[in-house]
Amino acid sequence: MVLREELDNLPRKVIKSIKFGILSPDMIRKYSVMEVTTSEVYDEGGLPVRGGISDRRLGVSEPGARCETCGQTYDVCPGHFGHVELVKPVIHVSYARILYDILRATCPNCGRIMLKEEEIGRYRERLTRLRKGWRLLAQNLQEKIRKKASERTTCPHCGHKRNKVRFDRPYYFYEEIESGALIKLDPETLRERLAKIPNEDLELLGINPTVARPEWTILKVLPVPPPHVRPSIQLETGIRSEDDLTHKLVDIIRMNEKLKIAIETGAPTNVVDNLWDLLQYHVATFFDNELPGIPLAKHRGGRAIKGVAQRLKGKEGRFRGSLSGKRVNFSARTVISPDPNISINEVGVPVDVAKILTVPERVTTWNVDVLRQYVIRGPETWPGANYVITPEGRRIDLRYVRDRKTLSERLAPGWVVERHLIDGDVVLFNRQPSLHRVSIMSHLVRVLPGRTFRLHLAVCPPYNADFDGDEMNLHVLQTEEARAEARVLMLVENHIITPRYGGAIIGARQDYIIGAYLLSQKSTFLSKKEVAYLLGAGKSVEDPQEPAILHPVELWSGKQIISHFLPKDLNWVQPTAFKSKCGDAHNCWGDEWIIVINGHLVKGVLDKKSIGAEQVDSLWHRISRDYPPEEARRWLDSSLRLFLRFLDLRGFTFGFDSVYIPDEAYNEINKIIEESTREVDNLIAELREGRLEAMPGFTVEETFENRVAEILSKVREDAAAVVEKYVKKDVEGYLMAKTGARGSIVNIVQMVATLGQQTIRGERIRRGYRTRTLPHFPPGDIGPYAGGFVRNCFRYGLTPVEYFFHAAAGRDGLIDTAVRTAQSGYMQRRLINALQDIYTEYDGTVRFGEGSLLQLLYGEDGVDVSRTDHGKVADVRLLKLWI
Amino acid sequence: MPLGVKEVVVIEREEAKALLRQLRLKPWQLPWIRSSDPLVKMVGAKVGDVVKIVRESQTAGESVVYRFVVPG
Numbered sequence: 001m002v003l004r005e006e007l008d009n010l011p012r013k014v015i016k017s018i019k020f021g022i023l024s025p026d027m028i029r030k031y032s033v034m035e036v037t038t039s040e041v042y043d044e045g046g047l048p049v050r051g052g053i054s055d056r057r058l059g060v061s062e063p064g065a066r067c068e069t070c071g072q073t074y075d076v077c078p079g080h081f082g083h084v085e086l087v088k089p090v091i092h093v094s095y096a097r098i099l100y101d102i103l104r105a106t107c108p109n110c111g112r113i114m115l116k117e118e119e120i121g122r123y124r125e126r127l128t129r130l131r132k133g134w135r136l137l138a139q140n141l142q143e144k145i146r147k148k149a150s151e152r153t154t155c156p157h158c159g160h161k162r163n164k165v166r167f168d169r170p171y172y173f174y175e176e177i178e179s180g181a182l183i184k185l186d187p188e189t190l191r192e193r194l195a196k197i198p199n200e201d202l203e204l205l206g207i208n209p210t211v212a213r214p215e216w217t218i219l220k221v222l223p224v225p226p227p228h229v230r231p232s233i234q235l236e237t238g239i240r241s242e243d244d245l246t247h248k249l250v251d252i253i254r255m256n257e258k259l260k261i262a263i264e265t266g267a268p269t270n271v272v273d274n275l276w277d278l279l280q281y282h283v284a285t286f287f288d289n290e291l292p293g294i295p296l297a298k299h300r301g302g303r304a305i306k307g308v309a310q311r312l313k314g315k316e317g318r319f320r321g322s323l324s325g326k327r328v329n330f331s332a333r334t335v336i337s338p339d340p341n342i343s344i345n346e347v348g349v350p351v352d353v354a355k356i357l358t359v360p361e362r363v364t365t366w367n368v369d370v371l372r373q374y375v376i377r378g379p380e381t382w383p384g385a386n387y388v389i390t391p392e393g394r395r396i397d398l399r400y401v402r403d404r405k406t407l408s409e410r411l412a413p414g415w416v417v418e419r420h421l422i423d424g425d426v427v428l429f430n431r432q433p434s435l436h437r438v439s440i441m442s443h444l445v446r447v448l449p450g451r452t453f454r455l456h457l458a459v460c461p462p463y464n465a466d467f468d469g470d471e472m473n474l475h476v477l478q479t480e481e482a483r484a485e486a487r488v489l490m491l492v493e494n495h496i497i498t499p500r501y502g503g504a505i506i507g508a509r510q511d512y513i514i515g516a517y518l519l520s521q522k523s524t525f526l527s528k529k530e531v532a533y534l535l536g537a538g539k540s541v542e543d544p545q546e547p548a549i550l551h552p553v554e555l556w557s558g559k560q561i562i563s564h565f566l567p568k569d570l571n572w573v574q575p576t577a578f579k580s581k582c583g584d585a586h587n588c589w590g591d592e593w594i595i596v597i598n599g600h601l602v603k604g605v606l607d608k609k610s611i612g613a614e615q616v617d618s619l620w621h622r623i624s625r626d627y628p629p630e631e632a633r634r635w636l637d638s639s640l641r642l643f644l645r646f647l648d649l650r651g652f653t654f655g656f657d658s659v660y661i662p663d664e665a666y667n668e669i670n671k672i673i674e675e676s677t678r679e680v681d682n683l684i685a686e687l688r689e690g691r692l693e694a695m696p697g698f699t700v701e702e703t704f705e706n707r708v709a710e711i712l713s714k715v716r717e718d719a720a721a722v723v724e725k726y727v728k729k730d731v732e733g734y735l736m737a738k739t740g741a742r743g744s745i746v747n748i749v750q751m752v753a754t755l756g757q758q759t760i761r762g763e764r765i766r767r768g769y770r771t772r773t774l775p776h777f778p779p780g781d782i783g784p785y786a787g788g789f790v791r792n793c794f795r796y797g798l799t800p801v802e803y804f805f806h807a808a809a810g811r812d813g814l815i816d817t818a819v820r821t822a823q824s825g826y827m828q829r830r831l832i833n834a835l836q837d838i839y840t841e842y843d844g845t846v847r848f849g850e851g852s853l854l855q856l857l858y859g860e861d862g863v864d865v866s867r868t869d870h871g872k873v874a875d876v877r878l879l880k881l882w883i
Numbered sequence: 884m885p886l887g888v889k890e891v892v893v894i895e896r897e898e899a900k901a902l903l904r905q906l907r908l909k910p911w912q913l914p915w916i917r918s919s920d921p922l923v924k925m926v927g928a929k930v931g932d933v934v935k936i937v938r939e940s941q942t943a944g945e946s947v948v949y950r951f952v953v954p955g
């Protein structure tokens with residue numbers, strides 16, 4: 001443990017600034033410990049060739065050997081750069097674009113910037129002023145200077161008339177002479193031109209010549225990175241496999257040798273130029289092998305070679321893949337499946353996982369007996385232990401301990417046992433994409449048989465999880481501090497309320513809602529046996545209240561059972577989804593209003609509006625806001641289990657017979673459809689005869705489409721009214737829609753009446769053949785049926801054409817989701833990167849990371865939204881962030 | 884006066900200094916406003932001035948923002 005005073009005396013270095021520049025050829029030679037002179041890598045004996053790319057002076061990558069430069073072994077020696085003297089210079093691709101800008105702004109004859117002296121003076125003065133505190137504006141000015149200089153064709157200094165420079169990506173430069181012909185500018189010429197530019201002129205272009213002279217971007221000397229950067233791997237067969245960069249370096253050196261020989265033997269210029277261009281190609285692809293316009297450098301097998309840029313770029317690159325995020329220990333990943341019997345705070349962990357993940361537990365006099373048992377059971381039987389750490393810090397792997405009994409007896413305070421995961425351990429649980437804070441929450445472990453993680457259904461919304469094959473990650477916390485933090489800050493029960501608007505994001509859904517509705521109905525009565533069963537399901541140990549009916553048998557109402565679990569001081573009134581004309585809660589004889597008096601549900605049925613998540617002014621909203629998280633969670637846990645168990649007892653099913661409406665209903669629906677199609681037909685006639693008048697801002701065709709869409713979408717609405725009138729009110733589908741458990745009236749209408757208009761991107765279907773959607777229609781048909789109107793329902797079946805349109809509209813939805821997730825994912829990344837270092841200061845102001853001001857008060861009103869009720873502020877004073 | 888803006892004033896030099904001291908800010912660490920902005924032109928503020936803008940707010944009644952006038 002470091003003492004506070006010592007902490008202050010620790011030697012520290014402070015980074016004041018970082019400068020980015022370009023290495024000059026001299027610097028490269030100075031950094032270099034050797035010149036690489038041969039393309040040979042190993043000799044016949046398999047030893048590195050001196051002067052080759054694996055020379056021992058660059059450092060060593062295998063254990064045992066010593067570096068010839070610093071004398072250290074591979075794990076201490078940092079490696080040393082070498083260099084290659086290129087016979088002819090080549091362009092560094094990454095700077096080609098900048099070179100183009102510089103070449104256009106300067107005179108090829110005298111090297112001066114193409115500006116008049118007086119302009120130079122003016123700009124220089126303005127630049128130095130701006131660079132002091134207006135870096136952004138200085139950049140804008142540099143851009144302006146560059147543009148201005150590039151526009152001149154005659155040099156104001158030497159009067160030279162300049163030719164236009166052309167840049168052909170990635171690294172070719174040409175000069176356009178008066179005749180229009182293009183003359184190639186080779187790197188040597190470019191180098192000469194760039195070297196002529198005076199330092200003062202470079203500063204005007206935003207280049208700091210002390211660290212980046214432009215001619216340094218033309219490589220005469222290539223640095224050779226040490227083997228640590230490009231380690232070779234020994235395969236089991238004994239064959240050595242080299243890194244991509246090594247391969248590329250060998251290519252470069254080999255081409256350099258060829259070029260040298262060609263020049264020395266006096267080969268014709270076109271041969272030399274070809275080899276020179278090849279050298280340029282190899283050097284370019286060494287840096288970046290994804291350049292536009294040139295072929296990928298490939299291995300013999302056809303796999304693309306990874307350049308330096310490829311190592312850094314993208315998701316798996318050094319920055320995003322190895323520095324911002326990396327693989328971790330003590331984690332597990334498997335498929336998730338539902339378990340309504342565990343708590344929302346819990347997660348079911350397979351035994352196989354629990355036997356691999358461990359928690360380090362310090363031996364004390366109080367736990368030594370238990371830990372001894374774990375050690376004796378060892379790694380194979382759960383709950384056991386995998387490792388024991390002695391007070392000296394030696395780690396004993398229990399897999400290889402013969403006599404675990406003897407070892408267990410040596411356990412004493414000071415030892416650490418890495419025991420298996422057991423019930424009650426705190427773990428983090430996560431589902432990607434981790435878009436908000438409730439994508440990672442802490443759960444308490446329940447070790448269970450099976451091979452999947454078990455998750456309570458009510459916790460699916462925060463993770464946006466379902467069970468169609470979703471996988472989730474689990475992380476075991478390794479320190480007491482981490483466990484304590486996770487328990488207090490991240491436990492599921494502390495995230496029932498979403499920070500977005502202060503409403504519950506966790507709540508009853510689907511089966512729970514329909515179960516609660518059926519249980520809370522007036523007609524539900526339960527025998528003593530059933531009551532005992534249900535209270536047991538809710539894990540209650542208290543006696544039930546006095547039964548509602550005492551004779552001839554004792555019967556309890558469903559509402560009594562629900563009341564059994566409600567907080568005793570809860571009082572609440574709210575309308576249900578079944579509320580129709582009844583305006584006064586206390587004078588209503590039906591179940592249209594929920595009334596809770598002192599924890600007694602005296603009236604009303606439960607539905608999504610009262611116990612669902614994200615419901616404004618609801619029973620569950622009040623419970624989750626007004627009671628401590630633990631109490632709210634306990635209510636949810638037991639009530640949800642209760643609702644589900646009741647649904648099991650009662651039974652709930654939905655079949656063909658359930659979707660039935662009488663013949664009169666069909667007569668009405670047919671009439672609606674016929675009327676609408678006739679209306680559309682009339683509209684078509686108007687359009688054909690040119691009588692249709694365009695609505696303001698629309699063409700005639702658009703007007704037609706709008707009117708048709710309007711008419712046909714009304715069909716579904718009118719049909720819904722008919723269905724609502726004739727459908728039996730106690731049919732399961734209708735109940736589910738009405739209570740909000742699943743589906744809506746639209747689904748029932750589609751099952752029983754008509755599917756209605758099918759759309760692609762919000763419009764009627766019109767793609768397909770030249771003047772019609774399908775060959776089943778006459779050419780030029782723009783009527784309802786050719787445009788994807790489906791008059792049939794699922795119950796009586798679709799025609800093939802209708803089926804096709806329905807399927808097409810279904811695909812449209814899938815494409816839409818795929819596109820949306822990709823777009824919003826990228827936007828999220830950009831927002832996070834831009835906003836990550838914003839914080840609220842202790843004085844209540846909101847600031848950027850370096851301390852500059854964003855807002856004087858959080859959100860300009862100082863309100864903590866997570867403490868509001870769905871964004872509504874009840875009392876501002878209670879909600880202010882600070883105080 | 885644009886919709887929702889209640890008040891725009893150029894802060895006195897001394898007052899601005901005190902404000903910046905209190906917030907522990909350099910002038911350029913305040914939010915910026917361009918000198919070409921209609922609000923700035925309206926009160927005749929110059930580059931380097933600090934303007935105080937009071938706006939209506941649904942939740943807070945009114946909200947105050949100080950902005951540093953920059954060229955452009």
Ligand SMILES: [Mg+2]
Nearest residue numbers: 466468469470
């Ligand atoms: Mg899924």
Ligand SMILES: [Zn+2]
Nearest residue numbers: 067069070077
């Ligand atoms: Zn070394």
Ligand SMILES: [Zn+2]
Nearest residue numbers: 107110155158
């Ligand atoms: Zn010149």
Ligand SMILES: [Zn+2]
Nearest residue numbers: 582588589590
């Ligand atoms: Zn009523």
